[in-house]
Amino acid sequence: MQKQKTYLDSFPDNNGYFGKFGGSFIPPELEKPFLQINEAYNKLSKDFNFLNELKSIRKHYQGRPTPIYFAKNLSSKVNGNIYLKREDLNHTGAHKLNHCMAEALLAKYLGKKKLIAETGAGQHGVALATAAAYFGLECEIHMGEVDIKKEYPNVTRMQILGAKIVPATHGLKTLKEAVDSAFEAYLKDTENSLFAIGSVVGPHPFPKMVRDFQSVIGFEAKEQFFEMTGKLPDMVTACVGGGSNAMGIFSAFIDESVKLYAVEPSGKGDKIGEHSASLTYGEEGVMHGFNSIMLRDEQGNPAPVHSIGSGIDYPSIGPEHAYLHSIGRTKIGLCSDKEAVEAFYNLSRLEGIIPALESAHAVAFAMKYAKEHSNEAILVSLSGRGDKDIDFMVENYPID
Structure with a gap:
């Protein structure tokens, strides 16, 4: 008898849709790198060595x-x-390290040298800076100017961990603007960088990938x-x-x-x-x-x-x-x-x-x-x- 598919096996579909929600609405220059990330994740999510390394990191490091x-x-x-x-x-x-260590490991398998991300409260930024230090990668964190002042202890932690902090100074200078800024930076160097999105948002495959890691x-x-x-x-x-x-x-x-x-x-x-x-x-x-x-x-x-x-x-x-x-x-x-x-x-x-x-x-x-x-x-x-x-x-x- 064939085993019934679970919800997680069924969603999203191959194009990244949960019903009518999701998908990938990105400029043409991002289509290739995001396809590369999707193909790599589909392969590595079933790869024993990748999963075993992630399991070991979670137990012995996290x-x-x-x-x-x-x-x-x-x-x-x-x-x-x-x-x-x-x-x-x-x-x-915080929970953020669950996907940050996994995204950094994915970047390592893809041969990337730098992690780029947004952060609001700073927890994703700290987690990604931690993962970058662990794997020997460069790290660039975009953060709204308002949040930099409000969450300064986390800014200090990111700097100690070796991350470069880029203030988002437009608009309301908070999380949305940090995402805008990080996307722009990633567009300039998709060859050597991975945009490590910090939540179950963004173009496919990130909503699925971050969910699975979390x-x-x-x-x-x-x-x-x-x-x-x-x-x-x-x-x-x-x-x-x-x-x-x-x-x-x-x-x-x-x-x-x-x-x-x-x-x-x-x-x-x-x-x-x-x-x-x-x-x-x-x-x-x-x-x-x-x-x-x-x-x-x-x-x-x-x-x-x-x-x-x-x-x-x-x-x-x-x-x-x-x-x-x-x-x-x-x-x-x-x-x-x-x-x-x-x-x-x-x-x-x-x-x-x-x-x-x-x-x-x-x-x-x-x-x-x-x-x-x-x-x-x-x-x-x-x-x-x-x-x-x-x-x-x-x-x-x-x-x-």
């Missing part, structure tokens, strides 16, 4: 598997059952949670900007009867420029080489966005998230700046875990959800730690 932790004190506060998948304990302090989160969590509790969680939740940590943890549960909530940043209001909630307020459109749901201004251009979390203030979302939401497989959770700040301090003081502000969005939503679903087991992707945010927090949201 410190995987990361644990699941039952947040007893936080759960008691809301009369719920909240568990955390501790990606903050992954080397460099799926280690979900498959570890599924096994660990069952071993710990004897069942699967009732609900799994994660913050989304582009959505890499969310697709990572969702991957293992899509074919299961588990509720999946993608938590968007509702920022400080529902007007354009006050939030980054693409699925909630957006519409279909193409940006940065892929078709998805995006926030637009009155002229139809990418809208200005806002979030207290620099890693999730992006005016679109990964195409797979758009597809899963369109078919009803995932639901949207919302978290405001204020709620994220409260969750940041709650988790810090109740559990001794300082979360990234991005991750605090998922924690805040889990706390709200738990108050209304006290019997459900909730698994949160704690995508990163908050070292990068502590100066910003004490300056702008002083401790009581």
Whole structure:
């Protein structure tokens, strides 16, 4: 009897589409290098030596598997059952290294000499600079001028690791502009460089490739949670900007009867420029080489966005998230700046875990959800730690 194909085996299709979302909308000069990346990934994803090397790196260098932790004190506060998948304990302090080490390994197999990338909160930049140092590659990180000031501890880390920081000084000077800048730099040297996209966004094959590299989160969590509790969680939740940590943890549960909530940043209001909630307020459109749901201004251009979390203030979302939401497989959770700040301090003081502000969005939503679903087991992707945010927090949201 032929084995039934899983969701992950079925999506995306050969052209990189999840339903009508995804694809590759790129200038002609990028078609060849992106085809080369796709062909290399299709080959290496089945290559024993590549997979074995990646497995060894994850175990002996990254410190995987990361644990699941039952947040007893936080759960008691809301009369719920909240568990955390501790990606903050992954080397460099976030989930980003899961795909960065893999992308750098791919670059090595392709004979590339340089990694180019964008970063928002700096976690992807730190992770890629780490991977570049490990493999002896050059590294160039593009970062919005606003985020450079806000997340300066991560800028320092990237510089110590040997990365060149390129400020994005146009537009709002945040994540979208950093992506624009990185794309322009990559166009100038596709022969020697790999554009290591930092989320499940961009032209095919990056939404699939980054999802696959991040799926280690979900498959570890599924096994660990069952071993710990004897069942699967009732609900799994994660913050989304582009959505890499969310697709990572969702991957293992899509074919299961588990509720999946993608938590968007509702920022400080529902007007354009006050939030980054693409699925909630957006519409279909193409940006940065892929078709998805995006926030637009009155002229139809990418809208200005806002979030207290620099890693999730992006005016679109990964195409797979758009597809899963369109078919009803995932639901949207919302978290405001204020709620994220409260969750940041709650988790810090109740559990001794300082979360990234991005991750605090998922924690805040889990706390709200738990108050209304006290019997459900909730698994949160704690995508990163908050070292990068502590100066910003004490300056702008002083401790009581």
